[in-house]
Amino acid sequence: MTTGAGAWNDAQVEQALVLSGKRIRLLSDARKMRIRAALLAENSRLSKLILRKPATGVQSRRSLLNQILDAFSPRMLRPLATLGTLILLGGSYVMLGGQRLSPTAALYGGAIVQEARQGPFGVTWYLSRGGQTYNGDSARLGDDIVASSPLTLTYSDGSQIVAQTGAHFHILEDGNGVVLTSGRISSAITPRQPGQPRFVVQSAAGLITVKGTQFDLDMQPGIALVLRTEEGVVSAKNDKQEIDVSTGEELEIKPGEALVSRLQVPRLSIVRPGQQRIVSNRADIGFAARIVPEGVLIAIGNDGREFARFTANSAGQINEKLVVPAEGRVLLRFLQESPDGKRRSALSAPLDIEYNSQAFTLRVDTLRRDGQRVTITGSADPGSTVTVDGVAVSVGADGAFAHAFMMHAGQAQVEVISIDSDNGSTKLLQLID
Amino acid sequence: MSNDYLVGGGSGRDSDIALAAAVARNDATAVNTLFSEYVNPVSRYVVHLVSDLTESDLEDVVQETFIGVLRSAPEYRGDCSMSTFIMRIAHHKAIDALRRRQVVEKHESNFASMSNDDIDISDGSTGIEDGIITGQHIAMIRRSLSELPEDQRQAITLRYVLGMKVDDVAETMKLSRRMVELLITRGRSALKGKLSGLLES
Numbered sequence: 001m002t003t004g005a006g007a008w009n010d011a012q013v014e015q016a017l018v019l020s021g022k023r024i025r026l027l028s029d030a031r032k033m034r035i036r037a038a039l040l041a042e043n044s045r046l047s048k049l050i051l052r053k054p055a056t057g058v059q060s061r062r063s064l065l066n067q068i069l070d071a072f073s074p075r076m077l078r079p080l081a082t083l084g085t086l087i088l089l090g091g092s093y094v095m096l097g098g099q100r101l102s103p104t105a106a107l108y109g110g111a112i113v114q115e116a117r118q119g120p121f122g123v124t125w126y127l128s129r130g131g132q133t134y135n136g137d138s139a140r141l142g143d144d145i146v147a148s149s150p151l152t153l154t155y156s157d158g159s160q161i162v163a164q165t166g167a168h169f170h171i172l173e174d175g176n177g178v179v180l181t182s183g184r185i186s187s188a189i190t191p192r193q194p195g196q197p198r199f200v201v202q203s204a205a206g207l208i209t210v211k212g213t214q215f216d217l218d219m220q221p222g223i224a225l226v227l228r229t230e231e232g233v234v235s236a237k238n239d240k241q242e243i244d245v246s247t248g249e250e251l252e253i254k255p256g257e258a259l260v261s262r263l264q265v266p267r268l269s270i271v272r273p274g275q276q277r278i279v280s281n282r283a284d285i286g287f288a289a290r291i292v293p294e295g296v297l298i299a300i301g302n303d304g305r306e307f308a309r310f311t312a313n314s315a316g317q318i319n320e321k322l323v324v325p326a327e328g329r330v331l332l333r334f335l336q337e338s339p340d341g342k343r344r345s346a347l348s349a350p351l352d353i354e355y356n357s358q359a360f361t362l363r364v365d366t367l368r369r370d371g372q373r374v375t376i377t378g379s380a381d382p383g384s385t386v387t388v389d390g391v392a393v394s395v396g397a398d399g400a401f402a403h404a405f406m407m408h409a410g411q412a413q414v415e416v417i418s419i420d421s422d423n424g425s426t427k428l429l430q431l432i433d
Numbered sequence: 434m435s436n437d438y439l440v441g442g443g444s445g446r447d448s449d450i451a452l453a454a455a456v457a458r459n460d461a462t463a464v465n466t467l468f469s470e471y472v473n474p475v476s477r478y479v480v481h482l483v484s485d486l487t488e489s490d491l492e493d494v495v496q497e498t499f500i501g502v503l504r505s506a507p508e509y510r511g512d513c514s515m516s517t518f519i520m521r522i523a524h525h526k527a528i529d530a531l532r533r534r535q536v537v538e539k540h541e542s543n544f545a546s547m548s549n550d551d552i553d554i555s556d557g558s559t560g561i562e563d564g565i566i567t568g569q570h571i572a573m574i575r576r577s578l579s580e581l582p583e584d585q586r587q588a589i590t591l592r593y594v595l596g597m598k599v600d601d602v603a604e605t606m607k608l609s610r611r612m613v614e615l616l617i618t619r620g621r622s623a624l625k626g627k628l629s630g631l632l633e634s
Binding site: 008009010013014016017018019020021026027028031032034035036038039040042043044179202203204206207237238239255256 | 456459461462464465466468469472473476477480481488491492495496499500503570571574575578589590593594595596621624625628629
């Protein structure tokens with residue numbers, strides 16, 4: 001102790017108390033995030049309890065109990081009557097075993113489900129479903145779900161949610177959305193008619209409201225929700241403001257921070273994570289890209305000059321060919337520009353393209369979509385093994401192949417891989433329109 | 434969508450009522466706002482009232498408090514400020530925690546091992562005679578605070594640590610204003626005595 005001797009006066013005591021409040025280390029952000037998530041889940045569950053709805057004329061649990069006691073028991077016998085009533089109510093719960101709420105979506109994939117059950121007086125409780133779910137199982141209103149593998153929820157109106165492994169969410173009791181606690185989900189929501197309630201995703205970071213569109217959400221540690229709109233418009237709101245996020249835009253939502261959307265990184269069919277080198281035996285390399293609607297995709301050469309420029313359609317799609325002037329390698333950087341030219345975003349790494357007329361061949365000729373069904377045709381070197389999204393397809397004597405599959409919600413591209421007789425492999429990533 | 438309850442979006446009691454109504458109708462953004470606004474004052478109060486809490490225990494008490502607030506939000510009518518309403522719930526949850534862990538009986542043994550870990554002691558000041566309060570002084574006052582009778586500790590914490598008005602402290606503790614003033618005066622005197630004793634030793 002380094003203080004000198006001396007008595008404390010009132011002012012010093014008060015000052016130390018005030019400072020004690022200001023300088024104490026409080027809860028970490030991670031713990032606050034956990035509490036926030038628990039609160040949101042609790043808030044959602046409470047919405048079904050009669051405790052929350054005194055204004056609707058439904059009696060609260062306590063007042064109902066008191067009413068029964070008032071009617072049937074003298075005051076002195078109240079403790080006994082209370083006990084008896086509680087035993088009666090508890091017995092009723094056990095006998096009834098609770099009631100499952102209405103089914104709202106079909107599950108495809110693995111999940112651990114806490115089943116919501118409703119007893120008398122609107123009281124809801126949760127039971128853990130033993131083991132894993134099976135394809136076709138029902139998710140019901142109020143259920144709490146953790147995806148143990150990529151999991152698809154298909155609603156009766158055709159809306160779909162694809163949850164990545166580890167995503168934790170709660171199905172709202174009104175059937176019009178989910179509470180996302182952690183992890184990543186992609187959603188394709190069937191457009192709602194005017195007057196129909198909109199689909200919402202609640203989270204600790206903010207609220208997402210959609211009318212009918214496709215979007216991707218990633219709840220990250222530290223109370224940050226990343227929203228990417230793939231189609232349509234999504235409304236995002238935190239405790240500060242509310243903004244619309246359009247096709248091709250993304251937004252990071254944090255409590256208390258201003259919401260500013262930005263352009264997503266352009267997506268090219270010929271680029272995938274970890275693959276920045278392409279070998280082609282054609283001078284014109286067909287590719288598809290997804291950028292902001294009516295934006296411009298610009299390819300810039302190693303010398304800093306513009307190599308090519310492509311304009312996206314109203315859906316943000318580009319289907320074009322990059323033409324390499326001569327055999328050899330060219331290093332290209334890609335960036336997109338918004339239609340008004342005020343915003344830009346770029347691919348982080350340049351693309352290394354080699355035009356070699358003797359190179360191995362893998363080509364996608366057609367890719368057609370009919371609803372959820374996709375048909376792909378193409379050609380590879382005769383004798384090659386070809387897989388489409390990991391599924392082996394048969395290759396004809398002339399190298400032609402064809403394959404049809406059902407796309408899952410949120411799927412935007414398909415991966416084609418061929419392995420030739422020398423074990424050389426080639427991959428193509430094709431966007432699905 | 435109305436944002437009247439948002440910080441800066443409304444004023445005083447009206448804003449509190451709007452916030453409680455939004456929470457009661459299950460508005461997730463309102464729940465977020467409520468949490469952001471009051472998590473630190475609630476944590477601060479609980480930490481001072483229950484002195485030997487771990488961060489994990491604090492998290493539990495804070496969570497229980499806010500769940501209590503969610504459940505009680507439909508009953509909020511604006512008779513007191515939202516801060517008082519929440520602190521009253523925090524108060525009950527903290528007392529529950531205090532009694533659950535029988536902290537009162539453990540105070541003697543905890544006293545010797547209490548550390549300064551949760552106090553920022555980065556300033557280099559050396560004495561109270563020059564009017565500067567150091568981190569070590571704050572640690573001393575927290576130790577002394579934990580030895581006060583429970584009602585004095587509550588009153589002192591609400592009044593000085595959280596900066597509540599005496600009337601709000603009285604509302605939170607369900608006591609008369611006069612009784613609260615008495616508790617604060619007695620508590621402050623007791624603190625002075627304990628602190629002076631610590632300095633001399």
